[in-house]
Amino acid sequence: MTEIEQQPITLLALAGSLREASYNRRLVRLAAELAPEGVNVVDYTDLRTVEPFDEDVEGTGATPGADAFRAAVRAADGVLIVTPEYNGSIPGALKNALDWASRADSEPRNDLQSSPMYGKPVAVASVSTGQFGAVWARDELLKSLRTQGARAVVEPSVTVPNAATAFQDDGSLANAELQQKLVELVTALGSTARAVRDALARIAAEA
Numbered sequence: 071m072t073e074i075e076q077q078p079i080t081l082l083a084l085a086g087s088l089r090e091a092s093y094n095r096r097l098v099r100l101a102a103e104l105a106p107e108g109v110n111v112v113d114y115t116d117l118r119t120v121e122p123f124d125e126d127v128e129g130t131g132a133t134p135g136a137d138a139f140r141a142a143v144r145a146a147d148g149v150l151i152v153t154p155e156y157n158g159s160i161p162g163a164l165k166n167a168l169d170w171a172s173r174a175d176s177e178p179r180n181d182l183q184s185s186p187m188y189g190k191p192v193a194v195a196s197v198s199t200g201q202f203g204a205v206w207a208r209d210e211l212l213k214s215l216r217t218q219g220a221r222a223v224v225e226p227s228v229t230v231p232n233a234a235t236a237f238q239d240d241g242s243l244a245n246a247e248l249q250q251k252l253v254e255l256v257t258a259l260g261s262t263a264r265a266v267r268d269a270l271a272r273i274a275a276e277a
């Protein structure tokens with residue numbers, strides 16, 4: 071094994087909700103706890119600092135929150151997004167941050183392949199207080215991520231309904247089968263992220 075291959079995988083975790091007691095952030099914490107050995111799930115807590123997307127200020131240095139977010143995505147081996155559903159879609163703050171991450175560092179900014187999100191292994195889970203577990207938000211988010219050229223890991227589907235009763239006091243999910251799916255999703259994302267990272271390292275070494 072090369073030195074790179076021995077290094078742990080870093081998954082940047084985004085909770086689509088900004089509120090303190092967010093159920094979605096609870097699922098992020100659970101994913102971090104249950105992640106397999108060699109996979110570190112890092113909770114990104116600065117989504118609220120990402121400025122509203124505006125083409126006029128791209129690359130000017132006037133958006134430190136967006137710049138930090140873009141750098142965090144670029145540095146991560148993969149991205150795990152856990153989102154609520156707002157009015158049948160994904161929260162604006164999350165969409166805003168992802169729009170920033172879909173842009174290139176320099177002109178032409180719409181060169182998707184030069185963006186932090188392009189080719190990035192991503193997976194989506196969702197939590198809602200309703201009975202459908204934010205499935206629309208999950209679908210919309212996956213559509214947007216595919217449009218950005220991210221490498222979506224879609225199985226198994228982890229959608230947590232009835233959030234108010236879904237979590238136990240210790241932070242685990244009352245539904246053991248659903249919790250097992252969460253472990254499988256994080257494991258699958260970790261494996262894809264590892265495969266992509268190692269392939270890129272090999273290509274770089276051969277160049």
Ligand SMILES: Cc1cc2nc3c(=O)[nH]c(=O)nc-3n(C[C@H](O)[C@H](O)[C@H](O)COP(=O)(O)O)c2cc1C
Nearest residue numbers: 087092093094095154155156157158198199200204
């Ligand atoms: C503006 C807004 C819109 C919402 N729309 C939906 C919705 O379309 N579908 C749904 O299942 N829940 C909806 N909810 C309820 C959320 O599932 C619930 O507030 C959930 O707890 C949000 O996630 P969080 O706990 O991580 O903050 C909405 C909540 C808000 C605040």
